[in-house]
Amino acid sequence: xxxxxxxxxxxxxxxxxxxxxxxxxxxxxxxxxxxxxxxxxxxxxxxxxxxxxxxxxxxxxxxxxxxxxxxxxxxxxxxxxxxxxxxxxxxxxxxxxxxxxxxxxxxxxxxxxxxxxxxxxxxxxxxxxxxxxxxxxxxxxxxxxxxxxxxxxxxxxxxxxxxxxxxxxxxxxxxxxxxxxxxxxxxxxxxxxxxxxxxxxxxxxxxxxxxxxxxxxxxxxxxxxxxxxxxxxxxxxxxxxxxxxxxxxxxxxxxxxxxxxxxxxxxxxxxxxxxxxxxxxxxxxxxxxxxxxxxxxxxxxxxxxxxxxxxxxxxxxxxxxxx
Amino acid sequence: xxxxxxxxxxxxxxxxxxxxxxxxxxxxxxxxxxxxxxxxxxxxxxxxxxxxxxxxxxxxxxxxxxxxxxxxxxxxxxxxxxxxxxxxxxxxxxxxxxxxxxxxxxxxxxxxxxxxxxxxxxxxxxxxxxxxxxxxxxxxxxxxxxxxxxxxxxxxxxxxxxxxxxxxxxxxxxxxxxxxxxxxxxxxxxxxxxxxxxxxxxxxxxxxxxxxxxxxxxxxxxxxxxxxxxxxxxxxxxxxxxxxxxxxxxxxxxxxxxxxxxxxxxxxxxxxxxxxxxxxxxxxxxxxxxxxxxxxxxxxxxxxxxxxxxxxxxxxxxxxxxxxxx
Ligand SMILES: Nc1ncnc2c1ncn2[C@@H]1O[C@H](COP(=O)(O)OP(=O)(O)OP(=O)(O)O)[C@@H](O)[C@H]1O
Ligand SMILES: [Mg+2]
Numbered sequence: 001x002x003x004x005x006x007x008x009x010x011x012x013x014x015x016x017x018x019x020x021x022x023x024x025x026x027x028x029x030x031x032x033x034x035x036x037x038x039x040x041x042x043x044x045x046x047x048x049x050x051x052x053x054x055x056x057x058x059x060x061x062x063x064x065x066x067x068x069x070x071x072x073x074x075x076x077x078x079x080x081x082x083x084x085x086x087x088x089x090x091x092x093x094x095x096x097x098x099x100x101x102x103x104x105x106x107x108x109x110x111x112x113x114x115x116x117x118x119x120x121x122x123x124x125x126x127x128x129x130x131x132x133x134x135x136x137x138x139x140x141x142x143x144x145x146x147x148x149x150x151x152x153x154x155x156x157x158x159x160x161x162x163x164x165x166x167x168x169x170x171x172x173x174x175x176x177x178x179x180x181x182x183x184x185x186x187x188x189x190x191x192x193x194x195x196x197x198x199x200x201x202x203x204x205x206x207x208x209x210x211x212x213x214x215x216x217x218x219x220x221x222x223x224x225x226x227x228x229x230x231x232x233x234x235x236x237x238x239x240x241x242x243x244x245x246x247x248x249x250x251x252x253x254x255x256x257x258x259x260x261x262x263x264x265x266x267x268x269x270x271x272x273x274x275x276x277x278x279x280x281x282x283x284x285x286x287x288x289x290x291x292x293x294x295x296x297x298x299x300x301x302x303x304x305x306x307x308x309x310x311x312x313x314x315x316x317x318x319x320x321x322x323x
Numbered sequence: 324x325x326x327x328x329x330x331x332x333x334x335x336x337x338x339x340x341x342x343x344x345x346x347x348x349x350x351x352x353x354x355x356x357x358x359x360x361x362x363x364x365x366x367x368x369x370x371x372x373x374x375x376x377x378x379x380x381x382x383x384x385x386x387x388x389x390x391x392x393x394x395x396x397x398x399x400x401x402x403x404x405x406x407x408x409x410x411x412x413x414x415x416x417x418x419x420x421x422x423x424x425x426x427x428x429x430x431x432x433x434x435x436x437x438x439x440x441x442x443x444x445x446x447x448x449x450x451x452x453x454x455x456x457x458x459x460x461x462x463x464x465x466x467x468x469x470x471x472x473x474x475x476x477x478x479x480x481x482x483x484x485x486x487x488x489x490x491x492x493x494x495x496x497x498x499x500x501x502x503x504x505x506x507x508x509x510x511x512x513x514x515x516x517x518x519x520x521x522x523x524x525x526x527x528x529x530x531x532x533x534x535x536x537x538x539x540x541x542x543x544x545x546x547x548x549x550x551x552x553x554x555x556x557x558x559x560x561x562x563x564x565x566x567x568x569x570x571x572x573x574x575x576x577x578x579x580x581x582x583x584x585x586x587x588x589x590x591x592x593x594x595x596x597x598x599x600x601x602x603x604x605x606x607x608x609x610x611x612x613x614x615x616x617x618x619x620x621x622x623x624x625x626x627x628x629x630x631x632x633x634x635x636x637x638x639x640x641x642x643x644x645x646x647x648x649x
Pocket of ligand 2 (some may be wrong): 048049
């Protein structure tokens with residue numbers, strides 16, 4: 001099965017007042033059709049940035065300095081903004097964290113969905129409206145017909161995120177990027193939204209990149225996981241492998257030292273120290289100052305990918321740690 | 324909606340009552356109206372009789388209420404200087420000022436909003452930089468200097484447009500308009516430009532700042548993520564959000580356009596309220612001053628009210644009501 005999305009050796013830099021800083025470094029990822037990939041890591045690890053590299057909505061001062069992004073075998077990282085407009089929404093749907101700010105306060109839900117449809121195809125008013133209603137029903141808005149012409153502020157947070165999902169998926173994109181879609185929501189609603197995402201991706205055969213902090217979410221939702229640290233991949237592989245037998249000391253730290261599915265895989269526990277800022281990434285392995293296993297080689301040589309079963313682990317001691 | 328409106332209206336009434344009181348105080352405490360009427364010759368008894376006849380010996384509160392009553396019926400007293408009812412003077416002068424203000428406001432909106440949008444969406448272009456530089460000049464240069472330049476160039480040097488007055492006017496009912504004659508229209512051009520100058524630069528900067536802020540909002544990012552084109556994002560998603568706050572300020576600025584017009588009317592000898600006011604100041608013509616005060620305040624308050632209500636219509640979040648947020 002050929003990959004839907006492939007990210008090859010991707011690096012991105014920020015132009016800051018203190019010069020060019022590297023924000024993502026040599027990221028390799030691929031995503032099969034229908035697959036759900038979780039991107040996890042501490043705040044500032046580059047999860048959102050990696051998603052922005054895919055949909056092309058990079059911050060103004062950021063650019064891709066190396067590598068390529070391929071969607072169904074076609075490069076999309078070097079397309080013009082006009083060409084990307086055709087892809088965004090139609091082939092790549094993006095859901096952001098905060099449903100309160102994701103919707104335009106001055107237009108009705110119907111107007112905003114219609115506009116999305118119109119951006120990509122010719123469609124009559126009546127058809128667009130009918131389609132908008134179907135979409136709202138699909139994401140489980142109760143009384144969708146009455147709420148079609150409501151304004152965003154008339155919906156609760158969870159309902160708004162459903163509306164956001166309906167809009168992002170209006171054109172049945174094959175790839176869905178969900179950047180912490182539940183972080184801003186009530187705990188009681190988070191599971192429903194994730195369930196909805198999972199159901200829709202299954203129904204439409206869409207792949208999902210799910211950015212999250214929450215290992216519990218990863219365990220329940222994703223097929224594969226990539227752990228990011230300081231703009232680099234630490235470890236990637238099937239969820240069961242990575243969560244049950246993490247091979248990278250950082251992943252181990254994230255999960256606690258004796259991981260097991262029974263243990264509560266809740267929020268990321270603290271690892272001593274904090275992740276370096278972009279300007280202070282250490283030489284060698286970026287994790288070495290915090291790593292319990294650190295050795296001389298870690299301070300000098302950046303680790304290559306080591307294959308450990310179905311996982312790729314960026315650690316000099318991967319084989320040893322994995323066994 | 325009803326409660327909101329009611330509160331606004333009550334506030335407006337309160338403000339107008341306060342302004343009425345200030346204007347009433349001008350009558351009562353500044354100078355002696357009796358002196359103005361019978362001069363210094365009359366005996367003390369004469370004066371006292373007139374005081375009684377005019378109700379000037381009544382308790383202040385009674386005087387105030389009767390003053391308000393008169394104002395409401397359009398009786399603003401007699402101008403000391405021109406010995407004619409102030410209401411007649413106002414009717415005569417108001418059209419000139421309103422027409423000038425309307426032209427200036429229209430001009431500043433028609434020019435200011437598009438330029439503001441342009442400078443926001445083409446931030447880096449030379450044209451934008453130029454417009455912003457120009458608007459800085461507009462803000463910092465006193466308006467009368469601009470008026471002088473306009474007169475110097477277009478009236479004195481080129482001789483294209485009149486330098487003062489309204490030109491010929493036509494009467495439509497009680498309203499003398501300059502819109503219906505060529506000379507009236509030509510006379511409007513320079514003063515309108517002068518009066519619009521400051522407002523235009525203000526609107527450009529305001530629209531630009533608002534638009535830039537709106538374009539940074541998450542819902543714009545989400546709109547981009549859905550593949551909406553730049554044009555749709557600018558004019559469909561962002562513009563309305565930009566104009567809501569702009570509308571408020573522009574609405575309130577209309578009041579100050581009328582206030583500013585004092586300078587413009589002086590420079591161009593424009594026979595409007597502003598000129599009337601200046602002449603009244605020179606002659607301590609209290610009835611005219613007091614009326615001007617009340618009138619301009621009424622404009623401000625009325626506009627304020629209108630803008631608030633408009634806001635309410637445009638922004639669904641304020642309306643809330645019908646869909647009852649869950
Ligand atoms: N405009 C910018 N200029 C400079 N640095 C930036 C800019 N935006 C983000 N960064 C930096 O890029 C890095 C990656 O940011 P990113 O938003 O991708 O993190 P994240 O993993 O999504 O974190 P979070 O979990 O907090 O969302 C961070 O170190 C951040 O400080
Ligand atoms: Mg993020």
